[in-house]
Amino acid sequence: MTRWDEDEFTANDLLLDRELIDCHGMPAGRVDDLELSDPEPGEPPVLTALLCGPTAFGPRLGGRLGTWWQAIGRRLRLVSGSYPNRIDAGLIDHVDRLEITLLAAREHLDSYRFRRWTEEKIIGRIPGDTT
Amino acid sequence: MKAVLSMTLGVMTAIGGFVDIGNLVTSGITGARFGMTLAWAVLVGTAGMVLFAEMAGRVTAVTRKPIFHVVRERLGVRVSLVNAAASTFLNLITLAAEIGGVSLVLQMVTGISYLIWVPLAGLAAWLVIWRMPFQWMENIFGLLGLGMIVFVVALFRLPTDWHALWHQVISPAVPAGQPAPTWWFYAVSLIGACIVPYQVIFFSSGGREEGWTSKSITEMRVNALIGFPLGGLLSLAIMAAAVPVLQPLNIQVSHLDQVALPVASAFGRAGLAFVFVSFFAATFAAAAESALSSGYSVAQYMGWSWGKRHPPSAAARFHLVCLASVIAATAFTLTTIDPVTVTIFAVVLGAAAVPLTYFPILIVANDARVMGQRVNRRWVNAAGTFFLTIMVVVSLVSVPLLIITKAGQ
Amino acid sequence: MCRRLACVAVLGSCLLLVACAAPVFDDGGYRHAALQTSMAMVSDLASGQLAAQLGLRGNSFPTFTDGNVTDAENDADSVNSTFSSRQPPDARSDALRRTMLQALSDGTSALTDLRVAVRMGDRTQVRKALAEVGKSLKTFDTLQQGLQ
Numbered sequence: 001m002t003r004w005d006e007d008e009f010t011a012n013d014l015l016l017d018r019e020l021i022d023c024h025g026m027p028a029g030r031v032d033d034l035e036l037s038d039p040e041p042g043e044p045p046v047l048t049a050l051l052c053g054p055t056a057f058g059p060r061l062g063g064r065l066g067t068w069w070q071a072i073g074r075r076l077r078l079v080s081g082s083y084p085n086r087i088d089a090g091l092i093d094h095v096d097r098l099e100i101t102l103l104a105a106r107e108h109l110d111s112y113r114f115r116r117w118t119e120e121k122i123i124g125r126i127p128g129d130t131t
Numbered sequence: 132m133k134a135v136l137s138m139t140l141g142v143m144t145a146i147g148g149f150v151d152i153g154n155l156v157t158s159g160i161t162g163a164r165f166g167m168t169l170a171w172a173v174l175v176g177t178a179g180m181v182l183f184a185e186m187a188g189r190v191t192a193v194t195r196k197p198i199f200h201v202v203r204e205r206l207g208v209r210v211s212l213v214n215a216a217a218s219t220f221l222n223l224i225t226l227a228a229e230i231g232g233v234s235l236v237l238q239m240v241t242g243i244s245y246l247i248w249v250p251l252a253g254l255a256a257w258l259v260i261w262r263m264p265f266q267w268m269e270n271i272f273g274l275l276g277l278g279m280i281v282f283v284v285a286l287f288r289l290p291t292d293w294h295a296l297w298h299q300v301i302s303p304a305v306p307a308g309q310p311a312p313t314w315w316f317y318a319v320s321l322i323g324a325c326i327v328p329y330q331v332i333f334f335s336s337g338g339r340e341e342g343w344t345s346k347s348i349t350e351m352r353v354n355a356l357i358g359f360p361l362g363g364l365l366s367l368a369i370m371a372a373a374v375p376v377l378q379p380l381n382i383q384v385s386h387l388d389q390v391a392l393p394v395a396s397a398f399g400r401a402g403l404a405f406v407f408v409s410f411f412a413a414t415f416a417a418a419a420e421s422a423l424s425s426g427y428s429v430a431q432y433m434g435w436s437w438g439k440r441h442p443p444s445a446a447a448r449f450h451l452v453c454l455a456s457v458i459a460a461t462a463f464t465l466t467t468i469d470p471v472t473v474t475i476f477a478v479v480l481g482a483a484a485v486p487l488t489y490f491p492i493l494i495v496a497n498d499a500r501v502m503g504q505r506v507n508r509r510w511v512n513a514a515g516t517f518f519l520t521i522m523v524v525v526s527l528v529s530v531p532l533l534i535i536t537k538a539g540q
Numbered sequence: 541m542c543r544r545l546a547c548v549a550v551l552g553s554c555l556l557l558v559a560c561a562a563p564v565f566d567d568g569g570y571r572h573a574a575l576q577t578s579m580a581m582v583s584d585l586a587s588g589q590l591a592a593q594l595g596l597r598g599n600s601f602p603t604f605t606d607g608n609v610t611d612a613e614n615d616a617d618s619v620n621s622t623f624s625s626r627q628p629p630d631a632r633s634d635a636l637r638r639t640m641l642q643a644l645s646d647g648t649s650a651l652t653d654l655r656v657a658v659r660m661g662d663r664t665q666v667r668k669a670l671a672e673v674g675k676s677l678k679t680f681d682t683l684q685q686g687l688q
Binding site: 018026027114124 | 194207
């Protein structure tokens with residue numbers, strides 16, 4: 001169950017653009033957007049997932065640059081469709097003023113793909129990498 | 132004892148790290164051309180740098196988040212994108228200027244054209260980023276940079292008119308026969324040479340690399356409050372040394388090697404050797420730091436893992452940005468554009484961009500919910516706000532001055 | 541509408557800038573340019589002179605002296621060519637042009653001699669070239685007094 005440090009806050013305050021830290025304390029990206037449930041009439045929407053990656057970031061930028069960002073992100077994706085990488089709300093461990101901690105390791109998140117690609121195709125091939 | 136030793140080391144590296152190609156060029160030019168009438172600009176710039184770096188360092192120590200985390204979280208996704216893009220662009224020009232500076236120093240020593248040295252300097256800077264442990268990098272080059280003390284000592288050997296220098300410091304005015312816009316332009320450039328955005332990005336991100344916590348605040352403060360002003364003093368010494376040697380001969384400084392002439396007059400070859408080593412260390416360290424800073428700002432903005440404390444494979448995209456910056460800046464310097472001109476542009480545009488990073492730091496340092504008892508004191512706030520006003524003015528006038536004076540001609 | 545206004549504003553300020561930056565085509569402007577040129581030339585001559593003197597006294601490394609003198613020579617060369625490409629607006633300016641060009645080319649060739657002597661490490665030649673540089677500095681001093 002997610003622990004929230006504060007009872008009342010706005011999404012802007014504690015969620016959007018915050019840093020994600022995985023269960024090993026490693027940075028795992030930023031919250032680019034939020035996914036909310038479609039509420040029944042009279043009921044409040046519920047946070048169902050945090051969204052990451054260019055297809056979430058682009059629309060938030062807005063304008064032509066945002067469209068381009070989103071388009072580039074879409075073309076780089078393995079799966080078709082432009083729905084952003086989801087981090088299910090159940091994976092959120094703790095939210096405070098500083099960061100959002102996750103229950104999963106970053107290797108298991110969808111948003112990890114670009115990093116792995118850079119590591120394998122570019123950085124891993126330069127001699128002297130200490131791994 | 133060990134704590135004192137480590138603190139002394141920290142201060143000494145802060146002194147060496149404060150001075151870079153921007154200070155060398157602007158201090159040399161202004162000393163020869165305007166005497167000490169622009170010393171106030173160095174003082175203003177240094178005071179601003181101390182204030183800014185202390186706040187950024189404190190925010191990093193308390194929140195464990197360096198500057199560009201804060202920028203994005205506070206300013207939102209759109210405004211902070213402008214911020215990140217501007218900072219990265221400035222880091223790149225600064226990096227190009229520093230690589231040019233390293234190459235010019237090597238040309239001074241060897242007599243071989245600086246263009247030959249540019250790719251080697253770029254490669255060496257990248258190797259430091261890639262392989263050298265963070266603390267080694269800071270300490271080795273910071274300590275070697277201290278050799279610039281030779282400028283202070285030279286003042287006692289040269290026919291320095293202390294009375295006249297002091298008079299110019301305390302009652303600044305545009306010297307006769309010099310155009311006022313140019314004088315103001317160089318004032319902006321000196322301020323910009325002291326408060327360089329990459330140095331603050333590096334200072335705060337470096338704090339994270341060294342694992343600062345709230346307990347490290349004292350050490351960080353000592354570095355900023357003692358180290359940076361002493362660095363500013365070196366900058367003033369370079370300016371002052373030009374006054375008895377270059378000004379009477381009406382020499383206008385337009386090359387880096389002219390900045391070293393006063394020391395050669397005072398101490399001959401031994402003095403020059405100090406200048407060569409310390410100039411090299413200062414520019415080379417600054418090259419590595421400004422390249423790292425572009426990596427820091429992009430990675431922090433995007434939320435990628437970053438830093439030299441991780442092995443490169445664990446911060447792959449951060450290292451990719453650093454590598455790309457070094458390549459781009461090296462290529463830019465290889466276009467044979469004059470590194471001294473690039474330096475002037477870098478410091479003036481840098482001065483214009485200071486509010487972009489300074490403003491969000493000021494806000495966060497004021498937020499008691501985040502900072503707890505480490506929140507800004509009232510007088511820090513007053514000073515910080517006053518300084519923000521100055522920097523906004525500087526930022527507004529810098530580009531018009533750049534155009535009117537044709538970059539200080 | 542807003543975009544068009546912005547275009548006009550940008551165009552207008554560009555024109556204004558060009559107007560400010562363009563050379564002034566009258567005698568006063570020409571004399572001002574001559575003064576600026578001679579100040580730049582004095583700086584180059586003095587810089588080469590100082591470096592060569594330090595070299596003679598053994599206060600400097602040969603490559604460092606050479607670098608400074610070479611820079612001074614290159615700068616003097618470009619000062620020279622920049623001024624000679626200016627069109628004098630009238631007959632009076634043309635007379636000034638002749639005096640200036642003579643002085644500029646004397647100064648530049650003095651620095652060239654200095655560079656050659658420094659590179660060869662020939663102390664007598666360096667002294668000789670230094671004397672020429674000194675003479676050229678005096679010429680410009682007189683010229684500047686006339687121009688101010």
